[in-house]
Amino acid sequence: MLGMVVTTQPTVGDLLRKWRQHRRLSQLDLSIQADISTRHLSFVETGRSAPSRDMVMHLAEQLDLPLRERNQMLMAAGYAPVYQERALDTAPMAVIRDAVRQVLLGHEPYPAIAVDRQWNLVDGNAALPLMLAEVDPALLEQPANALRISLHPDGMAPRIANLGEWRGHLLGRLRRQVEHTADLGLSELLEELLGYPCADEVPLVEHPGPGDVVVPLRLCHESGELAFFSTVTTFGTPLDVTVAELAIEAFFPANQHTTEILRTG
Structure with a gap:
């Protein structure tokens, strides 16, 4: 349909690259910090490799992401959020x-x-x-x-x-x-x-x-x-x-x- 706007959700690789750059880290910096190969990190960012749930959690930890953003990265990778978000009055x-x-x-x-x-x-x-x-x-x-x-x-x-x-x-x-x-x-x-x-x-x-x-x-x-x-x-x-x-x-x-x-x- 003409005029339809199509929006795409960021992939786990997109989010990983965004946060790595936001933290001013090169792929080499993050790979050394996370104790993984630069090749594997590059494959995750480009979508050539699907990271495990533990790997997503590990990279989020190395990037010092707030819990809300860790959940977003997990969902982008196809996993359920780990951290609940309950209203304070519950x-x-x-x-x-x-x-x-x-x-x-x-x-x-x-x-x-x-x-x-x-x-x-x-x-x-x-x-x-x-x-x-x-x-x-x-x-x-x-x-x-x-x-x-x-x-x-x-x-x-x-x-x-x-x-x-x-x-x-x-x-x-x-x-x-x-x-x-x-x-x-x-x-x-x-x-x-x-x-x-x-x-x-x-x-x-x-x-x-x-x-x-x-x-x-x-x-x-x-x-x-x-x-x-x-x-x-x-x-x-x-x-x-x-x-x-x-x-x-x-x-x-x-x-x-x-x-x-x-x-x-």
């Missing part, structure tokens, strides 16, 4: 939900959030409203995106005293995530965030100020400026796509004034 994930909630509650009275791969808010603790004061309620509607909330002119941005520095920090993290995952959704999010206005200079490279050991978040507050630094926690042995993509960001007070304000409510 019964089998109760133990994960409880673990996340325990970490969030245990961090009070300091703010903490849980986000998925796309930086959508999954959960937060009781200290979070202090950070979200004056944020447009529309930005908090599900799916509420933590990076959009942070940098949008109707979000936290007007209250961030060091917006250029914090913006550069967040965009740098997102760029590294895009580089690692090649996720189209994250790439689109990055383009969106880059379009947000910012009157402050945004450093291309994070330069520490006098006495700085981390990039602080400096937030304007009625009691005076609050300062935070953050840590990120992930599950160490994930075997589920959803679990692998969860991250908990916990904010700590960076000075005594912030500690006192948070502890007194």
Whole structure:
């Protein structure tokens, strides 16, 4: 039929070549790293050889692919996905939900959030409203995106005293995530965030100020400026796509004034 658009799914060889090049590896580099012959690797990439399920898993491991992309490579090779992807609100994930909630509650009275791969808010603790004061309620509607909330002119941005520095920090993290995952959704999010206005200079490279050991978040507050630094926690042995993509960001007070304000409510 005229006008019909035919789309073809990538083969396992296509995906293998794409990720090898994305990781900036030659066939020789990957063959040495994976302890296989360059000839065999070339045959897999060109479709002249069908890799076994174990070989697909082995090459995905050597390429450090996220679990979601490992499943895609397995399906392209004709095998069933190995890693399940269960919604966080399902019964089998109760133990994960409880673990996340325990970490969030245990961090009070300091703010903490849980986000998925796309930086959508999954959960937060009781200290979070202090950070979200004056944020447009529309930005908090599900799916509420933590990076959009942070940098949008109707979000936290007007209250961030060091917006250029914090913006550069967040965009740098997102760029590294895009580089690692090649996720189209994250790439689109990055383009969106880059379009947000910012009157402050945004450093291309994070330069520490006098006495700085981390990039602080400096937030304007009625009691005076609050300062935070953050840590990120992930599950160490994930075997589920959803679990692998969860991250908990916990904010700590960076000075005594912030500690006192948070502890007194």
